[in-house]
Amino acid sequence: MTQSLExxxxxxxxxxxxxxxxxxxxxxxxxxxxxxxxxxEKEVTRAIVDGFARQFIEYVESDCLIIGGGPxxxxxxxxxxxxxxxxxxxxxxxxxGGGFWIGGYLMNKVTVREPGQKVLEELGIPYxxxxxxxxxxxxxHACSKLIAAACDAGVKFANMTIFDDVVLxxxxxxxxxxxNWTPVNALPREITCVDPIALEAKFVVDSTGHDACVVKKLxxxxxxxxxxxxxxxxxxxxxxxxxxxxxxxxxLIVTGMAVATTYGLPRMGPTFGAMLLSGRKGAQVIxxxxxxx
Amino acid sequence: xxxFIRPIPSIIDLYEEGDLNGLNISELGQYLEEKxxxxxxxxxxxxxxxxxxxxxxxxxxLAKVRVRDPARRYVSRIPLQAEVDYEKRRIQDPDWKxxxxxxxGVFYQNIISDLISECGLxxxxxxxxxxxxxxxxxxxxxxxxxxxxxxxxxxxxxxISGLVVAPAKPKEFYLKKQxxxxxxxxxxxxxxxxLDRGDSRTTEVLKGYAMQGLFFHLxxxxxxxxxxxxxxxxxxxxxVLHSQMGGKHEFCPWHETILKRVIG
Numbered sequence: 067m068t069q070s071l072e073x074x075x076x077x078x079x080x081x082x083x084x085x086x087x088x089x090x091x092x093x094x095x096x097x098x099x100x101x102x103x104x105x106x107e108k109e110v111t112r113a114i115v116d117g118f119a120r121q122f123i124e125y126v127e128s129d130c131l132i133i134g135g136g137p138x139x140x141x142x143x144x145x146x147x148x149x150x151x152x153x154x155x156x157x158x159x160x161x162x163g164g165g166f167w168i169g170g171y172l173m174n175k176v177t178v179r180e181p182g183q184k185v186l187e188e189l190g191i192p193y194x195x196x197x198x199x200x201x202x203x204x205x206x207h208a209c210s211k212l213i214a215a216a217c218d219a220g221v222k223f224a225n226m227t228i229f230d231d232v233v234l235x236x237x238x239x240x241x242x243x244x245x246n247w248t249p250v251n252a253l254p255r256e257i258t259c260v261d262p263i264a265l266e267a268k269f270v271v272d273s274t275g276h277d278a279c280v281v282k283k284l285x286x287x288x289x290x291x292x293x294x295x296x297x298x299x300x301x302x303x304x305x306x307x308x309x310x311x312x313x314x315x316x317x318l319i320v321t322g323m324a325v326a327t328t329y330g331l332p333r334m335g336p337t338f339g340a341m342l343l344s345g346r347k348g349a350q351v352i353x354x355x356x357x358x359x
Numbered sequence: 360x361x362x363f364i365r366p367i368p369s370i371i372d373l374y375e376e377g378d379l380n381g382l383n384i385s386e387l388g389q390y391l392e393e394k395x396x397x398x399x400x401x402x403x404x405x406x407x408x409x410x411x412x413x414x415x416x417x418x419x420x421l422a423k424v425r426v427r428d429p430a431r432r433y434v435s436r437i438p439l440q441a442e443v444d445y446e447k448r449r450i451q452d453p454d455w456k457x458x459x460x461x462x463x464g465v466f467y468q469n470i471i472s473d474l475i476s477e478c479g480l481x482x483x484x485x486x487x488x489x490x491x492x493x494x495x496x497x498x499x500x501x502x503x504x505x506x507x508x509x510x511x512x513x514x515x516x517x518x519i520s521g522l523v524v525a526p527a528k529p530k531e532f533y534l535k536k537q538x539x540x541x542x543x544x545x546x547x548x549x550x551x552x553x554l555d556r557g558d559s560r561t562t563e564v565l566k567g568y569a570m571q572g573l574f575f576h577l578x579x580x581x582x583x584x585x586x587x588x589x590x591x592x593x594x595x596x597x598x599v600l601h602s603q604m605g606g607k608h609e610f611c612p613w614h615e616t617i618l619k620r621v622i623g
Binding site for chain 2: 181290291305306309312
């Protein structure tokens with residue numbers, strides 16, 4: 067950001083120069099070379115709009131549209147993007163990462179059960195053994211590394227963007243999502259005349275956690291019936307979530323805790339191995355289906 | 360009053376479902392034979408006789424009898440594809456380890472009964488399925504499903520997962536858990552006072568449950584009110600361990616008499 071220094075200066079703010087001459091600090095700075103290249107506000111605005119618009123236009127149609135940027139969505143996105151699949155993650159919050167920043171009770175340590183630690187290793191996330199078969203890592207470190215891995219693989223993000231509805235085609239196949247800005251959603255519908263827009267994709271992934279937003283939309287239309295999650299049972303829920311990860315409806319892959327809601331599996335505690343492995347399994351399903359296409 | 364309502368079976372058929380880690384089924388069979396003089400037969404995996412074409416049908420039936428909400432009575436519904444796929448994988452893997460889905464025990468029993476009948480076996484014989492899967496029954500008093508260790512009938516179902524999760528652990532375990540104590544710590548603290556997966560006591564304990572299945576077959580009543588008898592209907596883990604391994608006698612005098620009549 068640029069700023070005029072002409073006419074500025076303040077009393078008592080001078081520095082003692084050689085030969086006894088006093089000069090204001092601001093004048094001194096003005097004479098020096100700028101640290102940052104001077105650009106105008108309008109150029110900054112243009113850069114943001116242009117960058118966003120170019121990416122948005124490109125990703126109005128993608129191979130895979132992932133709804134929800136939590137650990138399972140990030141993992142799925144990272145794995146498919148590594149294989150060259152054009153992937154966009156839609157996240158309703160400003161921040162990406164979902165609940166992966168913190169473990170239980172707002173404590174920022176995340177746990178994974180064996181073999182989840184292998185994914186931590188693969189992503190370069192430091193961890194330590196808690197008890198036999200259970201590993202603990204720093205939430206901020208784990209989450210930021212996973213986000214970075216997804217970005218490095220080529221995943222693009224539309225954050226502050228909320229899922230509104232599904233796009234259906236022949237045979238009621240899911241082939242996209244209707245989205246809107248998240249803040250619009252917070253306002254009363256009667257006074258916010260902001261229509262949503264649609265994004266298309268070969269596959270849509272519901273990784274919206276317990277809400278299972280995409281699956282619920284299909285349920286509203288009578289295409290399937292979810293069960294909601296059962297009581298918390300860490301020991302078994304992780305295996306079951308991974309086992310049930312897959313295509314729940316033509317064109318719709320479900321990963322992470324949305325799987326538990328869809329199939330009525332036991333609720334999971336603050337352990338994230340299944341989120342990572344469910345994301346990975348979802349990615350495998352997508353890659354196989356894309357190959358067949 | 361217990362008395363025979365059916366002929367003494369000529370054989371006891373023992374079936375298996377999934378990974379039965381901790382259960383020595385042949386030792387259990389020998390125990391039954393020793394106590395009753397009825398020979399036993401290990402029939403192996405319950406799904407082994409299913410033709411490839413029938414796997415889908417059985418998988419759909421199993422997916423249909425899942426309890427989706429323990430607080431609501433079972434209603435039939437069309438299962439989702441992933442649920443059927445899960446059951447197909449489970450049917451085809453005799454060492455399937457994963458459990459945690461709660462099935463309606465009565466409907467589950469019907470499916471198993473059909474499978475046994477299709478193999479041409481006589482349900483008049485005593486058939487017992489040992490499973491690592493979890494089933495429950497609807498309790499009309501408190502209007503919710505409860506996981507069960509066993510469900511006696513034709514065949515009788517005995518769940519090694521149910522043995523771990525259905526009878527309650529010591530009260531303090533749950534109180535401390537409610538206070539936020541990590542389950543791993545509590546499992547260590549109360550180790551020995553309840554059965555865990557793969558527990559070395561599993562076979563010994565399940566001998567008593569198998570006997571309950573046989574008594575149901577003979578008399579229609581699998582249970583005894585004597586907490587020192589192996590036929591005691593335990594609700595707590597400590598009761599299970601006491602009646603099966605620490606009772607004053609193996610069977611109460613009344614049930615000993617019945618056993619003598621079985622032997623002839």
